[in-house]
Amino acid sequence: DAGVIQSPRHEVTEMGQEVTLRCKPISGHNSLFWYRQTMMRGLELLIYFNNNVPIDDSGMPEDRFSAKMPNASFSTLKIQPSEPRDSAVYFCASYAGVTYGYTFGSGTRLTVV
Amino acid sequence: SQQGEEDPQALSIQEGENATMNCSYKTSINNLQWYRQNSGRGLVHLILIRSNEREKHSGRLRVTLDTSKKSSSLLITASRAADTASYFCATGSNFGNEKLTFGTGTRLTIIP
Numbered sequence: 001d002a003g004v005i006q007s008p009r010h011e012v013t014e015m016g017q018e019v020t021l022r023c024k025p026i027s028g029h030n031s032l033f034w035y036r037q038t039m040m041r042g043l044e045l046l047i048y049f050n051n052n053v054p055i056d057d058s059g060m061p062e063d064r065f066s067a068k069m070p071n072a073s074f075s076t077l078k079i080q081p082s083e084p085r086d087s088a089v090y091f092c093a094s095y096a097g098v099t100y101g102y103t104f105g106s107g108t109r110l111t112v113v
Numbered sequence: 114s115q116q117g118e119e120d121p122q123a124l125s126i127q128e129g130e131n132a133t134m135n136c137s138y139k140t141s142i143n144n145l146q147w148y149r150q151n152s153g154r155g156l157v158h159l160i161l162i163r164s165n166e167r168e169k170h171s172g173r174l175r176v177t178l179d180t181s182k183k184s185s186s187l188l189i190t191a192s193r194a195a196d197t198a199s200y201f202c203a204t205g206s207n208f209g210n211e212k213l214t215f216g217t218g219t220r221l222t223i224i225p
Contacts, residue, residue: 004155015132031223033213034213042218043201045213048211055211056212074177091155091156093155098143098144098161098205098211101146101158101163102158102213103159104156104157105155106155107155
């Protein structure tokens, strides 16, 4: 298994532009999580899905952020419009059960200028 | 918001020494997990301890959990240069053990 795959690895965009981050979880994992990591705030849970259904989106900072999981093998996190304060590393993680913990992707480093 | 707070924030030791990191949390938990993050990479799951366990071992890792003090420790014995990374504790709540809340992390540097 190739693990959790995120794309792109790096994204530099101008303020106001739409940004879409993508994630392919491990096949068979029922839960998918989006986290954001910054030096100031650490790791923050944005949203998570269970069996493709959003369960908790209380961490989504504002309406500019949206996430979808149209099927078990794909999820997107969209920011529209992007702002400089959205600059962070965004991680996707999938989960098959508590014994094994989360499997994280390599992250997308987003820079909004 | 952060559930766990790791202590110390940074730790530097000589290769071969043992490294101990601590984690304190605030609310009731179902399980506590430790993760490692190498620079520029995603987090990697190291070990899990359930709330009814007090100690667990995996290779050079030893984790303890004291639910009365709401604290955990991670001991890495005989450290190696490759152990240089950030280490995070994460807690799963009693209300469903899927969602994890991560601590602030300890930056460990092993000096060759």
